[in-house]
Amino acid sequence: MRRPMVAGNWKMNGTRASVAELIESLRLQQLPAAVEIAVFPSCVYISQVLDGVNGIEIAVGAQDGATQAGFGALTGEVSPAQLADVGCKWVLVGHSERRLLLGESDEVVSRKFSAAQASGLKPVLCLGETLEERRAGKTLEVVERQLARVLDDQGIAAFESAVIAYEPVWAIGSGLTATPQQAQEVHAAIREQLSRRDRRVAEGVRLLYGGSVKAENAAELFSMADIDGGLIGGASLKADEFGAICRAAGN
Numbered sequence: 116m117r118r119p120m121v122a123g124n125w126k127m128n129g130t131r132a133s134v135a136e137l138i139e140s141l142r143l144q145q146l147p148a149a150v151e152i153a154v155f156p157s158c159v160y161i162s163q164v165l166d167g168v169n170g171i172e173i174a175v176g177a178q179d180g181a182t183q184a185g186f187g188a189l190t191g192e193v194s195p196a197q198l199a200d201v202g203c204k205w206v207l208v209g210h211s212e213r214r215l216l217l218g219e220s221d222e223v224v225s226r227k228f229s230a231a232q233a234s235g236l237k238p239v240l241c242l243g244e245t246l247e248e249r250r251a252g253k254t255l256e257v258v259e260r261q262l263a264r265v266l267d268d269q270g271i272a273a274f275e276s277a278v279i280a281y282e283p284v285w286a287i288g289s290g291l292t293a294t295p296q297q298a299q300e301v302h303a304a305i306r307e308q309l310s311r312r313d314r315r316v317a318e319g320v321r322l323l324y325g326g327s328v329k330a331e332n333a334a335e336l337f338s339m340a341d342i343d344g345g346l347i348g349g350a351s352l353k354a355d356e357f358g359a360i361c362r363a364a365g366n
């Protein structure tokens with residue numbers, strides 16, 4: 116049995132005051148113990164969030180980490196070793212906003228995945244197609260290519276301590292959600308691709324769906340066979356909404 120997971124990507128949002136308020140509201144939520152919950156604040160607020168969630172079952176992750184595991188001359192980057200040092204457990208790798216707006220290639224994503232694991236962090240590897248790619252019938256090809264790069268470089272065993280998030284780019288922040296059937300089709304293809312390397316590992320990997328998930332559509336998405344939870348952007352900034360999504364994953 117795969118333990119469901121709900122991850123909240125706060126993106127480039129928040130101030131010290133609003134982060135404190137959000138944590139206070141999250142602490143009032145009934146969060147299901149059966150669901151693994153993590154939040155990904157802006158890097159500068161990670162320590163504040165870690166202090167704030169002390170005593171409740173919410174892990175903290177970073178939205179990105181550097182391509183190298185150690186320390187050194189890489190101005191402006193944050194080493195995954197530093198993220199682990201302050202108490203992060205997770206890191207997002209290859210979010211589409213970084214792939215598309217900041218030009219992160221499959222190769223860079225694979226190096227970030229590796230550096231994260233070498234530092235003891237668990238990566239959430241984000242995959243997904245653009246609207247043009249979907250319209251051109253290339254969804255499965257694109258997602259397979261993105262995953263293959265990490266599989267070829269890091270090996271299937273690396274996925275024993277990683278999570279994959281399928282996030283169609285056209286559904287992120289747009290209010291358009293993939294239908295449960297569209298999402299399930301891609302999730303099943305991802306699991307099948309993993310399964311060709313190792314069936315046991317493939318069965319254990321959690322596959323999250325991301326893209327305009329809200330309390331009102333979460334339960335239907337999470338009811339699909341290969342959807343093990345969600346990566347939530349906008350709705351994770353509202354504690355009530357996020358709490359309801361977590362509860363939907365626990366049902």
Ligand code: PEP
Binds near residue numbers: 328350
């Ligand atoms: C995301 O940024 O990973 C995301 C899924 O955003 P949203 O839920 O706002 O579409």
